[in-house]
Amino acid sequence: MKGRNAFYAQSGGVTAVINASACGVIETARKHPDKISKVYAGLNGIVGALTEELVDTSIETDADIAKLRYTPAGAFGSCRLKLADPQVDSRGFERLIDVFRAHDIGYFFYNGGGDSADTCFKVSQLSTLMGYPVQAIHVPKTIDNDLPLTDNCPGFGSVAKYVAVSTLEASFDVRAMSKTSTRIFVFEVMGRHAGWIAAAGGLAMDYGIPVVILFPEIEFNEEKFLARVDENVRRFGYCTVVVSEGCKYPNGEFIADQGARDVFGHAHLGGAAPILANMIRNKLGHPFHWAVANYLQRAARHLASAVDVQHAYELGCAAVNLALEGCNSVMPTIERVSDAPYQYRIGMADLKNVANVEKHMPMSFISDDGFGITEACRHYLLPLIQGEDYPPYGSNGLPQYITLKNELVPRKLPPFQIA
Amino acid sequence: MKGRNAFYAQSGGVTAVINASACGVIETARKHPDKISKVYAGLNGIVGALTEELVDTSIETDADIAKLRYTPAGAFGSCRLKLADPQVDSRGFERLIDVFRAHDIGYFFYNGGGDSADTCFKVSQLSTLMGYPVQAIHVPKTIDNDLPLTDNCPGFGSVAKYVAVSTLEASFDVRAMSKTSTRIFVFEVMGRHAGWIAAAGGLAMDYGIPVVILFPEIEFNEEKFLARVDENVRRFGYCTVVVSEGCKYPNGEFIADQGARDVFGHAHLGGAAPILANMIRNKLGHPFHWAVANYLQRAARHLASAVDVQHAYELGCAAVNLALEGCNSVMPTIERVSDAPYQYRIGMADLKNVANVEKHMPMSFISDDGFGITEACRHYLLPLIQGEDYPPYGSNGLPQYITLKNELVPRKLPPFQIA
Numbered sequence: 045m046k047g048r049n050a051f052y053a054q055s056g057g058v059t060a061v062i063n064a065s066a067c068g069v070i071e072t073a074r075k076h077p078d079k080i081s082k083v084y085a086g087l088n089g090i091v092g093a094l095t096e097e098l099v100d101t102s103i104e105t106d107a108d109i110a111k112l113r114y115t116p117a118g119a120f121g122s123c124r125l126k127l128a129d130p131q132v133d134s135r136g137f138e139r140l141i142d143v144f145r146a147h148d149i150g151y152f153f154y155n156g157g158g159d160s161a162d163t164c165f166k167v168s169q170l171s172t173l174m175g176y177p178v179q180a181i182h183v184p185k186t187i188d189n190d191l192p193l194t195d196n197c198p199g200f201g202s203v204a205k206y207v208a209v210s211t212l213e214a215s216f217d218v219r220a221m222s223k224t225s226t227r228i229f230v231f232e233v234m235g236r237h238a239g240w241i242a243a244a245g246g247l248a249m250d251y252g253i254p255v256v257i258l259f260p261e262i263e264f265n266e267e268k269f270l271a272r273v274d275e276n277v278r279r280f281g282y283c284t285v286v287v288s289e290g291c292k293y294p295n296g297e298f299i300a301d302q303g304a305r306d307v308f309g310h311a312h313l314g315g316a317a318p319i320l321a322n323m324i325r326n327k328l329g330h331p332f333h334w335a336v337a338n339y340l341q342r343a344a345r346h347l348a349s350a351v352d353v354q355h356a357y358e359l360g361c362a363a364v365n366l367a368l369e370g371c372n373s374v375m376p377t378i379e380r381v382s383d384a385p386y387q388y389r390i391g392m393a394d395l396k397n398v399a400n401v402e403k404h405m406p407m408s409f410i411s412d413d414g415f416g417i418t419e420a421c422r423h424y425l426l427p428l429i430q431g432e433d434y435p436p437y438g439s440n441g442l443p444q445y446i447t448l449k450n451e452l453v454p455r456k457l458p459p460f461q462i463a
Numbered sequence: 464m465k466g467r468n469a470f471y472a473q474s475g476g477v478t479a480v481i482n483a484s485a486c487g488v489i490e491t492a493r494k495h496p497d498k499i500s501k502v503y504a505g506l507n508g509i510v511g512a513l514t515e516e517l518v519d520t521s522i523e524t525d526a527d528i529a530k531l532r533y534t535p536a537g538a539f540g541s542c543r544l545k546l547a548d549p550q551v552d553s554r555g556f557e558r559l560i561d562v563f564r565a566h567d568i569g570y571f572f573y574n575g576g577g578d579s580a581d582t583c584f585k586v587s588q589l590s591t592l593m594g595y596p597v598q599a600i601h602v603p604k605t606i607d608n609d610l611p612l613t614d615n616c617p618g619f620g621s622v623a624k625y626v627a628v629s630t631l632e633a634s635f636d637v638r639a640m641s642k643t644s645t646r647i648f649v650f651e652v653m654g655r656h657a658g659w660i661a662a663a664g665g666l667a668m669d670y671g672i673p674v675v676i677l678f679p680e681i682e683f684n685e686e687k688f689l690a691r692v693d694e695n696v697r698r699f700g701y702c703t704v705v706v707s708e709g710c711k712y713p714n715g716e717f718i719a720d721q722g723a724r725d726v727f728g729h730a731h732l733g734g735a736a737p738i739l740a741n742m743i744r745n746k747l748g749h750p751f752h753w754a755v756a757n758y759l760q761r762a763a764r765h766l767a768s769a770v771d772v773q774h775a776y777e778l779g780c781a782a783v784n785l786a787l788e789g790c791n792s793v794m795p796t797i798e799r800v801s802d803a804p805y806q807y808r809i810g811m812a813d814l815k816n817v818a819n820v821e822k823h824m825p826m827s828f829i830s831d832d833g834f835g836i837t838e839a840c841r842h843y844l845l846p847l848i849q850g851e852d853y854p855p856y857g858s859n860g861l862p863q864y865i866t867l868k869n870e871l872v873p874r875k876l877p878p879f880q881i882a
Contacts, residue, residue: 058639060632088642116632118639125643208861213479213535213762216864220477220537223507224544229758250859251866317755318734335757336736339648343632346766349860429860432853440669441768441848442627445635447670 048150053086055156059199068360088121116345157186201352201428204244245286260290350431386427467569472505474575478618487779507540535764576605620771620847623663664705679709769850805846
């Protein structure tokens with residue numbers, strides 16, 4: 045007996061390990077051909093479901109699917125597209141169900157963050173209402189680490205490792221240069237609403253490095269900031285600043301605001317580092333260098349955390365196993381059992397409790413002065429950056445990342461115009 | 464019989480592998496106590512020689528010295544200080560010789576780029592004139608890859624690997640996002656005068672990625688640049704731009720000029736990426752992300768090229784061996800024997816032929832359209848990014864980089880004021 049087909053899509057900003065989840069989904073599905081016939085992937089995420097651009101992953105060899113585990117970014121393409129609220133305009137969800145019906149899709153695996161958890165939840169509800177029940181399972185992913193009910197989100201641990209290592213390395217550089225030239229290194233990292241990623245820079249303090257962190261959770265106070273930087277330069281000869289892109293003035297204005305907007309109308313951030321660096325030079329006179337890692341940090345599969353890769357892979361596998369057990373409208377989660385040694389188990393959350401809930405960084409993770417991390421934060425972060433999971437390198441000296449064939453299944457429906 | 468002491472100093476911008484050269488110098492010297500008693504290192508480079516702040520490396524264990532091989536940045540501190548021309552003001556060089564004499568220093572190993580090669584050359588000449596002959600050996604180092612008479616400069620290969628891998632990873636990210644959001648990734652890399660580092664971004668084209676490179680060697684032409692970017696977006700859906708910080712308009716103005724100057728009066732560069740990204744959005748309308756790697760690229764020991772590390776280490780060893788053979792005023796070099804398989808031998812150059820000579824990137828390495836690299840360039844670069852030489856990681860998930868004790872030898876001379 046052949047099973048029904050599954051649909052898998054990647055959503056939102058891609059990460060160093062989202063393809064490890066795809067790998068887990070596809071490999072696990074392949075073990076159960078009686079239950080799951082083929083896994084179709086959305087070309088460019090949910091867009092591919094709407095436009096009926098379904099990638100046939102069954103033509104890929106097991107060896108190539110295994111390579112997804114160490115290939116960064118989204119192998120099938122992702123998208124930033126939030127379907128309209130079905131109570132306002134149900135055409136998008138109806139089209140999804142039409143496509144699922146046309147291609148005998150009984151399982152929907154949606155790999156993303158908060159928005160996609162909400163979409164996944166709605167698919168499970170609406171498909172039942174529409175008389176074509178689909179088991180919808182959300183596979184968590186977001187470097188922002190802001191999904192509730194899971195200890196952490198795949199993608200975050202690898203960014204944290206990248207930021208911690210990069211902060212350490214650049215700080216060693218500044219320290220070496222500080223006698224006659226650079227005394228300040230300002231490193232801008234991602235995190236629009238939460239300081240999870242910036243917090244990882246604090247791990248470099250293990251090496252005695254003076255790090256000043258600027259969190260989005262703490263209103264930026266120029267005077268206090270400059271005083272702290274200057275104190276570090278006087279004491280240590282240099283200072284490293286790790287600034288979250290979402291760091292704001294008390295009036296709510298981003299330090300980094302460039303005036304640009306993304307497709308959701310969010311401010312397009314980037315550029316807090318040069319602004320702070322110039323502020324330090326103008327007010328304190330210290331020579332500086334600055335860096336903005338941007339995509340480098342979330343694409344850095346070459347430095348992925350082994351724990352994070354494992355989480356991503358296991359959650360992909362778990363999603364399929366939950367579906368096979370008959371679950372619907374759920375998300376597999378990471379449940380931390382202990383910090384040291386780090387132990388976890390795979391849990392499960394109802395999507396109705398995940399959708400539209402944002403997990404914030406606890407204020408107890410930020411030190412009293414607002415510029416550092418606490419021991420509680422350190423204990424939380426350390427397990428997530430453990431281990432290295434290096435990709436294989438080829439004769440060209442570069443990682444052997446895979447680009448799949450991404451062949452599409454023939455269309456069965458008339459075209460659809462995305463609103 | 465105990466030998467005379469050696470003085471080792473790091474100069475200019477530090478790199479991911481300059482400490483591997485230090486490791487080679489110290490380990491090789493330790494094998495010949497009859498010839499070289501102790502290796503003193505300049506605290507903060509040549510500044511430490513002038514101020515008589517000499518680090519006693521002999522108190523460090525063999526195990527800790529071995530860790531230098533995988534520790535980035537300058538373990539003893541570096542500096543940007545060019546001694547005055549002795550024909551104008553000889554006090555600096557005289558002080559050096561005084562300090563060498565006071566501490567029985569018979570060997571001077573200077574680890575740096577073009578300026579330090581010149582200083583090293585002058586030390587060998589003046590010490591003889593002053594009746595205190597010192598064997599001065601230059602150990603090449605510079606990410607700029609601009610020293611003559613050596614196939615490449617330690618530090619460059621690792622930056623090239625970092626830039627190639629980062630370009631590849633970020634491009635996979637943009638490719639995955641390009642359907643509904645980011646279509647342009649602008650990546651700014653170092654290289655004030657030469658495009659060696661930017662050229663490494665071209666290696667990502669192995670993966671079918673559309674990369675547009677902006678070299679300092681090619682006058683920036685906005686119209687041609689935008690046309691090429693737009694063409695890539697139409698053909699591939701996205702485009703990656705790798706821009707050298709030294710990229711200039713035809714009038715000689717840096718794209719990135721921030722108006723700041725470094726201690727030598729050079730323009731303090733950084734910021735070409737956001738300027739280009741905004742130019743693309745304003746003229747072509749494509750959504751963008753950008754990154755400026757800055758120190759991250761030259762400190763990224765976590766991704767060092769194994770070939771580069773080996774070169775750096777061997778050149779440190781070779782410098783000591785040349786000194787023991789009685790050489791003076793020379794620099795050990797890398798002589799390439801063949802590209803594939805890559806074979807090289809350690810050669811030697813006279814410092815009088817190295818000092819004040821800058822090696823440019825051959826124009827034959829840049830494609831006719833000015834935006835890419837040629838096969839000749841690829842053949843040159845590939846051997847230099849071969850192999851990974853990962854540092855060991857600790858229980859904190861971070862590389863176990865060493866910070867040495869850096870204890871100073873007691874002073875014997877009155878203080879000296881650096882001009």
